[in-house]
Amino acid sequence: MSEFDLIIARDLRHLLESLAERPDSRIVAGATDFIPLVGAGKWKPRRVIDITRVQELHFIRRMPGWLCLGPLTTHDEAAESPCIKRIATALAEACASVADPLIRGRATLGGNLCTASPAADSVPAMLALGAELRLASLDGERRLPLEKFLIGPGKTALLPGEVLAEICLPVSPGPVGSGFFKLGRRRAMAISVANAAAWIRVDAGTIFDIRLALGSVAPTVVRCRKAEAALRGRRVIDIEARASEDGDWLGVVRDDISPIDDVRASGAYRRRVAAPLVQRMVAKALERAEIYR
Amino acid sequence: MTLHAISIKVNGQFRAATVTSQMTLLQFLREILRLTGVKDGCAEGDCGACTVIFNGRAVKSCLVLAAQADGAEVLTIEGLNGPDGELHPIQKAFMEMGAVQCGYCTPGMIMTAKALLDANPRPTRGEIRVAISGNLCRCTGYSKIVSAIELAALRIASLKAEDGSWEILGKGKCIHHE
Numbered sequence: 525m526s527e528f529d530l531i532i533a534r535d536l537r538h539l540l541e542s543l544a545e546r547p548d549s550r551i552v553a554g555a556t557d558f559i560p561l562v563g564a565g566k567w568k569p570r571r572v573i574d575i576t577r578v579q580e581l582h583f584i585r586r587m588p589g590w591l592c593l594g595p596l597t598t599h600d601e602a603a604e605s606p607c608i609k610r611i612a613t614a615l616a617e618a619c620a621s622v623a624d625p626l627i628r629g630r631a632t633l634g635g636n637l638c639t640a641s642p643a644a645d646s647v648p649a650m651l652a653l654g655a656e657l658r659l660a661s662l663d664g665e666r667r668l669p670l671e672k673f674l675i676g677p678g679k680t681a682l683l684p685g686e687v688l689a690e691i692c693l694p695v696s697p698g699p700v701g702s703g704f705f706k707l708g709r710r711r712a713m714a715i716s717v718a719n720a721a722a723w724i725r726v727d728a729g730t731i732f733d734i735r736l737a738l739g740s741v742a743p744t745v746v747r748c749r750k751a752e753a754a755l756r757g758r759r760v761i762d763i764e765a766r767a768s769e770d771g772d773w774l775g776v777v778r779d780d781i782s783p784i785d786d787v788r789a790s791g792a793y794r795r796r797v798a799a800p801l802v803q804r805m806v807a808k809a810l811e812r813a814e815i816y817r
Numbered sequence: 818m819t820l821h822a823i824s825i826k827v828n829g830q831f832r833a834a835t836v837t838s839q840m841t842l843l844q845f846l847r848e849i850l851r852l853t854g855v856k857d858g859c860a861e862g863d864c865g866a867c868t869v870i871f872n873g874r875a876v877k878s879c880l881v882l883a884a885q886a887d888g889a890e891v892l893t894i895e896g897l898n899g900p901d902g903e904l905h906p907i908q909k910a911f912m913e914m915g916a917v918q919c920g921y922c923t924p925g926m927i928m929t930a931k932a933l934l935d936a937n938p939r940p941t942r943g944e945i946r947v948a949i950s951g952n953l954c955r956c957t958g959y960s961k962i963v964s965a966i967e968l969a970a971l972r973i974a975s976l977k978a979e980d981g982s983w984e985i986l987g988k989g990k991c992i993h994h995e
Binding site for chain 1: 818819821837838839841860861862863865868874875876877879880881882884885887929947948950951952
């Protein structure tokens with residue numbers, strides 16, 4: 525592993541000051557991506573700040589209208605939290621599908637977001653759930669919708685000196701449901717070939733609001749805005765009745781994606797599976813919205 | 818590179834050392850403490866041969882920086898047997914069921930099994946398979962390993978019912994040094 529200086533941040537203040545001193549520092553928490561990537565020479569950080577002791581970044585909080593997660597929330601904590609399972613089912617499912625139980629106990633949601641892999645699993649779930657991020661620096665704070673945070677493979681909208689401080693998931697009143705599905709080569713230790721998440725709010729038997737997200741089919745995790753628009757306002761019963769055939773809305777899923785060939789699958793295969801994945805997750809989210817109606 | 822003075826409670830004993838910033842917990846355990854029961858397999862988090870119990874949870878020690886582990890409590894395969902050297906019921910079950918072939922994955926498998934049984938004393942075969950899904954065995958497949966963990970669960974339950982001796986022995990070394 526290449527040599528680097530390591531700072532162990534004691535608290536948020538210490539973290540922000542250390543980062544302001546040297547904005548090129550890389551932040552490490554669960555280290556489950558960090559160590560393999562530095563070991564392979566793909567990352568060559570000169571200075572690294574460990575944030576695992578920053579207690580201000582480790583929480584799960586239910587606020588009026590929001591479910592707020594600290595970036596140090598581990599995948600296991602998110603998968604097992606009764607609150608997340610109920611309010612943000614897609615996120616709990618996504619987190620349970622990542623790597624293996626040993627890695628899920630270390631890997632953090634903040635790490636998954638800031639690594640900004642197009643194949644991340646928790647990210648489509650958070651995107652479908654409408655996540656907003658709170659970013660902090662010595663100069664102050666700002667809020668950013670998750671979609672604006674993801675710029676490209678490995679690239680985020682974090683400015684020099686800025687850290688992810690909070691992940692905020694809006695909690696909607698009324699019957700809502702969400703779901704996540706991962707298509708991988710095996711059930712454990714697989715990086716997604718493609719994954720999909722859906723969030724739906726039902727009102728009076730129609731789809732009142734909907735957010736769909738796909739992973740591993742574009743340079744970033746993406747929203748399927750055309751399919752969302754095609755489904756918004758539709759009667760639930762019509763979608764369910766036509767579940768066996770390819771709904772007319774499914775064709776537009778391909779318009780929002782640009783998959784590539786890589787070691788895990790071909791672009792053509794990803795293009796082919798994207799719509800069925802979305803269809804399944806729409807059905808799952810609707811089913812769950814019905815339960816809470 | 819920076820140097821870090823760390824103190825980690827390993828198998829019940831506090832062990833202090835100065836480590837470099839890029840040293841992993843795996844390297845610390847093997848190269849400084851000479852606990853070579855912790856196996857160095859892929860060193861990138863895929864194989865699980867280096868699994869130890871870290872603050873009560875099974876983790877891959879190659880994915881933790883030694884400096885991050887300052888103040889933590891770590892249990893390795895070397896700390897699993899009782900004070901008189903008697904093997905832990907999980908170790909005995911692995912031997913009896915023939916769950917060991919080349920043996921390289923075994924310490925990691927056993928530590929994962931220990932963490933599982935501590936949290937869930939009577940897991941189903943399905944739960945065992947999920948628990949060991951991050952530990953690779955390339956020799957013999959997994960059925961005997963799953964059976965060994967099932968057997969160990971039964972044995973621990975009956976030992977606990979008798980007099981609770983293994984409940985004490987399982988954590989024995991830690992208690993002795995506290």
